[in-house]
Structures are given as C-alpha cells and as structure tokens.
Amino acid sequence: xxxxxxxxxxAELWGRGARSFAEAQANMxxxxxxxxxxxxxxxxxxxxxxxxxxxxxxxxxVATSFTGSxxxxxxxxxxxxxxxxxxxxxxxxxxxxxxVDAALSRMAEGPQFADLFQVERKFAALTAxxxxxxxxxxxHNTLMLEAWTRATGAFSQxxxxxxxxxxxxxxxxxxxxxxxxxxxxxxxxxxxSDAFLASQRDSLTAATELRLAQGxxxxxxxxxxxxxxxxxxxxxxxxxxxxxxELRALKRPRRAGRKEASA
Amino acid sequence: MSSNRPTIxxxxxxxxxxxxxxxxxxxxxxxxxxxxADVQIATTPKDLVWTQDKVSLYRYRPLAESKGLPPVLxxxxxxxxxTMADLQEDRSLxxxxxxxxxxxxxxxxxxxxxxxxxxxxxxxxxxxxAECVNVIQERTEREKVNLLGIxxxxxxTTCYAALNPDQVNAMVLTITPIDxxxxxxxxxxxxxxxxxxARSLRPEDIDRLIETQGSLPGALMGSVFSMMxxxxxxxxxxxxxxxxxxxxxxxxxxxxxxxxxxxxxxxxGEAAKQWLKDLYQxxxxxxxxxELSGRPVKLSQITxxxxxxxxxxxxxxxxxTSRALQGKIGTEDYTELGLPGxxxxxxxxxxxxxxxxxxxxxxLSARG
Numbered sequence: 001x002x003x004x005x006x007x008x009x010x011a012e013l014w015g016r017g018a019r020s021f022a023e024a025q026a027n028m029x030x031x032x033x034x035x036x037x038x039x040x041x042x043x044x045x046x047x048x049x050x051x052x053x054x055x056x057x058x059x060x061x062v063a064t065s066f067t068g069s070x071x072x073x074x075x076x077x078x079x080x081x082x083x084x085x086x087x088x089x090x091x092x093x094x095x096x097x098x099x100v101d102a103a104l105s106r107m108a109e110g111p112q113f114a115d116l117f118q119v120e121r122k123f124a125a126l127t128a129x130x131x132x133x134x135x136x137x138x139x140h141n142t143l144m145l146e147a148w149t150r151a152t153g154a155f156s157q158x159x160x161x162x163x164x165x166x167x168x169x170x171x172x173x174x175x176x177x178x179x180x181x182x183x184x185x186x187x188x189x190x191x192x193s194d195a196f197l198a199s200q201r202d203s204l205t206a207a208t209e210l211r212l213a214q215g216x217x218x219x220x221x222x223x224x225x226x227x228x229x230x231x232x233x234x235x236x237x238x239x240x241x242x243x244x245x246e247l248r249a250l251k252r253p254r255r256a257g258r259k260e261a262s263a
Numbered sequence: 264m265s266s267n268r269p270t271i272x273x274x275x276x277x278x279x280x281x282x283x284x285x286x287x288x289x290x291x292x293x294x295x296x297x298x299x300a301d302v303q304i305a306t307t308p309k310d311l312v313w314t315q316d317k318v319s320l321y322r323y324r325p326l327a328e329s330k331g332l333p334p335v336l337x338x339x340x341x342x343x344x345x346t347m348a349d350l351q352e353d354r355s356l357x358x359x360x361x362x363x364x365x366x367x368x369x370x371x372x373x374x375x376x377x378x379x380x381x382x383x384x385x386x387x388x389x390x391x392x393a394e395c396v397n398v399i400q401e402r403t404e405r406e407k408v409n410l411l412g413i414x415x416x417x418x419x420t421t422c423y424a425a426l427n428p429d430q431v432n433a434m435v436l437t438i439t440p441i442d443x444x445x446x447x448x449x450x451x452x453x454x455x456x457x458x459x460x461a462r463s464l465r466p467e468d469i470d471r472l473i474e475t476q477g478s479l480p481g482a483l484m485g486s487v488f489s490m491m492x493x494x495x496x497x498x499x500x501x502x503x504x505x506x507x508x509x510x511x512x513x514x515x516x517x518x519x520x521x522x523x524x525x526x527x528x529x530x531x532g533e534a535a536k537q538w539l540k541d542l543y544q545x546x547x548x549x550x551x552x553x554e555l556s557g558r559p560v561k562l563s564q565i566t567x568x569x570x571x572x573x574x575x576x577x578x579x580x581x582x583x584t585s586r587a588l589q590g591k592i593g594t595e596d597y598t599e600l601g602l603p604g605x606x607x608x609x610x611x612x613x614x615x616x617x618x619x620x621x622x623x624x625x626x627l628s629a630r631g
Contacts, residue, residue, distance in 0.1 A: 170275075171275060172275070176502065180494045180497075180498060180502075181494075183493075183494050184453075184492075184493055184494035184495075185452070187493040187494065188452050188453045188493065189452060191456060191490060191493070192452065192456070192459060197459065197460065197463035198463070200460075200463070201463050201464055201465070201468060204464070204468060204472065205465075205468050205471070208468070208471045208472050208475050209471075211475040211476070212471070212474070212475055215475065233377075234380060234477070237377070237378045237379075237380055237381060238380075238381045240378070241379075241380075241381040241382055241386070242381070244316065244386075244390075245386060245390065248390050248394070252393075255397060259400075
C-alpha cells in the first residue's frame with residue numbers, strides 16, 4: 001500500500017467512525033421509529049431545516065478556513081491536506097449527508113394518502129408524527145453541528161496556545177490527540193446542557209409518537225384481516241406474567257413447608 | 264496564521280503514513296487469522312442447575328480446593344450480561360474467585376423479549392432471585408448464601424438482603440448505585456450522564472417509550488453509553504483499533520470486549536419503568552421508599568456484613584452514588600473498597616481485577 005493510499009484508508013476509517021457515532025445517536029430515534037415516509041412538510045420542519053442549513057454553512061466555513069490555515073504554506077502537501085480535510089469535514093462530524101439527505105428525500109418522495117378513506121385520519125396522524133420527528137431530528141442535528149463548530153474553534157485556540165508556549169505539534173498523531181481531547185470536552189459539556197437534553201428528549205418523544213401512530217395503523221389492518229394485534233399479544237403476555245407470578249407465590253409456602261419438615 | 268501551524272512537514276506526514284500502511288497491512292493479515300474460537304467469552308466451565316422462563320442458574324466447577332465458605336451467587340443486572348465477570352481466562356473475576364476456593368454460582372437472566380414486557384423488578388427479586396437462593400440452599404444444604412451483585416444486579420441483591428435478612432450471610436456490592444442523585448455530589452464532567460439523561464425525561468415519556476417498544480431497548484442504552492464518551496466512540500474503530508492491531512493479544516482483548524458490548528439485551532418494560540422512574544428519577548431506594556411486592560425496601564433492614572466495591576473513575580456509576588450506602592444499613596460491618604479504573608475496568612483491567620478477586624475472597628473468608 002503506498003503512503004497516499006494508507007492515509008486515504010485512515011481518512012476513510014475516520015469517516016466510518018464518525019458515521020458509527022452519528023448512527024448510534026440516530027439509532028436512538030431511528031431504530032425506535034422506522035417506517036413509511038408520507039410526503040408532507042410543515043412550517044416548523046421548514047424552520048428547523050433552515051436553521052440547520054445556516055449551521056451547516058457556518059460549520060463548513062469554519063472547517064474550510066481552519067484546514068487552510070493548517071496546510072503548509074510552502075510545498076503544499078496533498079497527503080496531509082487530505083487527512084486534515086477529512087478530519088475537519090462537517091460531513092464526517094454528523095454523517096449528515098447520509099442521514100439528513102435520506103430523510104429529506106423520503107419527505108419528498110413518500111406516498112400520497114389523500115385518496116384513502118377509512119384510515120385517512122390515521123395516516124394524517126402518521127404524517128404529522130413523521131414530520132414532527134424529522135423536525136426534531138433537524139433541530140437536534142443543528143445543536144450538534146454548533147457544538148462541533150465550537151469544538152473546532154476551541155481546537156484552534158489550543159493549537160495557538162501550544163505554538164505560543166513553544167510546544168508546537170510535531171506529528172499528525174499529536175494533532176489528532178489534541179483534537180480528540182478538545183472535541184471530547186466540548187461535546188461532553190454540550191451533552192450536559194439543558195438545550196441538548198431537551199432536544200434529545202423531544203426527539204425521543206417524537207420517535208415514540210411516530211411509533212404509536214404506526215402501531216395504530218398496523219392494528220387497524222391486523223383487525224381488518226383477522227391477524228392478532230400488538231395490543232392483543234400484550235394482553236396475553238400480561239396474563240402469562242401474572243399467572244407465573246401467582247404460580248410462584250403458590251409454590252413458595254410448599255417449599256417452606258418442605259424445609260421446615262426436613263429441619 | 265503561520266505561527267500557530269503545527270510543525271508537521273510533508274516528509275513527516277509521508278513517514279507516518281508509511282508506518283500506518285504497514286500497520287494496516289499487518290492488521291489485515293491478523294484479521295484473516297482470527298477465528299470465532301479465539302474470541303470466546305465466559306468460557307469457565309459451569310453446569311446448568313435450574314431454569315425457569317428465560318432465567319438460568321449455573322454452578323461453576325471448582326478450580327481449587329474448597330474453602331468451605333457459604334456459596335456465592337453472582338447477580339448481574341439486566342443492562343448487559345454477566346459474561347463481563349468472565350471475559351477471558353486472564354481477566355476473569357469468576358476464575359479469580361474459583362482459584363481462591365469459593366463455591367461460585369451465577370444467575371443468567373437470558374434475553375428478555377417483548378413477551379417479558381410486564382415482568383417487574385419485583386419478579387426478578389422476589390421471584391427469580393428468591394428461587395435461585397432456594398435452589399442453592401437446597402443443593403448445598405446451607406441456610407445462608409453470599410450475594411455478589413454487579414451494577415443493577417447489586418440493586419437486586421440490596422433489595423433481596425433487605426427483604427430476606429435471614430437468608431444472606433454476607434453481601435458484596437460492586438459498582439452499584441444506591442443514591443441515584445448523588446452524581447451531583449462531585450458533578451464531574453463526563454460522569455453520571457445516565458443520571459442526568461434519565462432525570463431529563465418526563466415520566467410519561469418513559470411510559471410511552473415502554474408502551475411502544477415493550478422494553479428499554481438494548482440498542483437505546485448502547486447509544487446512551489456511546490454518548491458518554493463521544494470521541495472514544497468516534498475513534499474506537501479506527502485509531503483505537505489500529506493501536507490494538509499492533510499486538511495480537513491486545514487485539515483479541517479488544518474483540519472480546521466488543522463481543523460483550525454487542526450482547527446487550529433489551530430491558531423488560533415494567534422493570535425498566537421502575538429502574539428509570541422509581542430509582543433514577545425519584546431516588547426511592549436510598550430513601551427506603553422503593554417497594555417490591557407491596558413491601559418497602561428498607562436499607563436499615565440489611566443486617567449482613569456488606570463489602571461495597573466502587574471504581575474510582577466510574578463514569579457510569581459515579582462513586583458517590585455507591586458510597587451513599589454507608590451509614591444507612593443496619594450493621595456496623597460495612598467495608599468500602601475503591602479500585603482504580605472505570606466501570607468495566609474494575610473487572611477487566613489488569614491491576615483492578617486482581618485486587619477485586621482477592622479483595623472479595625479475603626473479605627468473605629473473614630465472614631464465613
């Protein structure tokens with residue numbers, strides 16, 4: 001593997017790590033509420049999208065400027081530049097291209113439900129819930145993007161401080177270590193903020209509401225075709241759990257009696 | 264801007280890239296050599312003794328001459344699996360305790376699914392755990408057992424010891440939360456995020472989540488854990504993995520840990536509501552307001568000796584949340600053991616896990 005390919009591989013690995021982190025967060029919501037994507041939008045979702053776009057532009061501007069400032073003035077090195085560009089690429093921070101772009105596409109390309117009659121209201125509720133979730137996700141991503149942008153600023157200051165102290169960074173690994181430490185502090189601080197916690201809670205609630213709306217629709221069709229519904233199964237499981245509990249309670253005195261007899 | 268530029272030259276970058284290339288190539292070869300058998304976890308031999316629903320009780324085969332002490336039952340929680348206590352041969356609390364002559368048992372809660380939505384902590388403590396203790400009493404002809412609770416499992420054993428003081432000889436708690444609001448004592452950044460996160464939820468949010476999912480999904484908790492160490496999550500599968508690839512032993516350790524992390528069962532729904540609402544939000548345990556099967560769990564009714572082990576750098580269960588037990592139980596025989604490392608490091612870290620095994624065995628030996 002030549003050096004350029006090696007660094008490229010490292011950069012790809014880095015991107016993959018970023019995706020896995022973003023997916024971990026997205027999974028919190030996405031895994032809880034995957035499903036059909038009605039074609040709908042709302043003012044709130046549009047505002048969230050606009051705010052996200054602004055944050056995105058800011059992040060890109062900061063990243064571009066910062067990467068440029070780190071690049072060697074003389075003998076510009078494309079290998080190092082590529083790594084730095086990847087590390088400070090906002091797309092890697094949020095993996096926004098895969099998650100948000102796909103979400104927006106689904107919003108645009110979802111099925112039309114207007115002609116359905118009996119379940120019209122259920123589908124409307126589903127649409128509203130889905131739109132609300134997308135809005136919350138965009139708001140949350142905006143919050144995170146702002147945090148990553150702050151992290152980049154803090155990193156820039158840290159690099160400055162090292163240079164001014166006469167301790168410039170001497171390897172790409174040192175650079176990476178400083179970035180990791182700095183970004184970690186900023187992200188942890190963000191995660192403890194009221195704004196983050198509220199945003200995450202709202203996203204979780206929106207995901208749950210969407211899942212409930214999906215469940216409502218699934219129950220309708222299950223009943224229509226004579227399949228057991230989720231609520232019927234839940235009732236059954238509840239009964240079984242209660243019966244097991246009673247059985248254990250009945251067995252307990254018998255066992256105690258045996259113990260006393262053998263004592 | 265030139266003054267703040269790192270002094271990395273193109274030649275340095277190329278040299279680092281070359282080294283990286285070599286490591287990736289060696290790593291690829293190592294990947295190809297590894298087989299499933301190389302990364303098996305929880306391999307210490309044990310026998311299935313009893314099973315009910317999805318719960319199983321195992322007894323480990325002895326590895327040393329018995330010390331003749333009361334049997335020890337390991338109780339893990341419902342978040343993660345008991346296999347953490349027996350990750351690999353040279354990092355195994357189980358093996359360490361067996362090598363010190365203890366009679367060791369472990370309860371495996373299995374993989375709860377949607378069918379377990381209505382199973383409560385009452386069921387786990389008053390039902391399954393009580394059944395396990397009874398089976399052990401019968402098999403060993405002992406009146407009392409030693410309990411070794413881990414994390415949420417420590418909460419279960421705490422409840423059991425409070426409700427059944429006549430059946431517990433001694434109790435060892437490891438990385439166990441007692442005061443769920445004590446994360447605010449030290450308030451260290453990066454520590455106690457689950458406490459903060461759980462308190463940020465509305466009770467009705469938790470109810471709705473359980474209503475829709477039927478459980479607290481393991482994937483959700485996995486995400487919350489990932490968020491606690493954001494950059495570690497980002498670098499885990501690239502930089503950290505590349506470091507691990509430099510050493511086969513280190514790489515196998517990495518994979519075994521990954522295997523344990525990936526095995527994260529869903530937490531039964533009603534039990535999760537109690538966990539998040541009664542304990543994390545309302546903090547009922549430390550205030551002796553937590554109820555199981557209609558009986559209040561009063562910490563003052565714990566009369567057996569207690570060894571409380573905490574990790575000094577535990578970001579999941581901050582030390583203060585564990586140490587809150589001091590002074591609240593009905594015995595003077597209370598010992599604390601603070602070990603270096605974090606939540607998992609206590610069990611798998613080179614130094615801590617050795618101290619943990621001998622610390623527990625010595626303490627129990629003095630109370631046999």
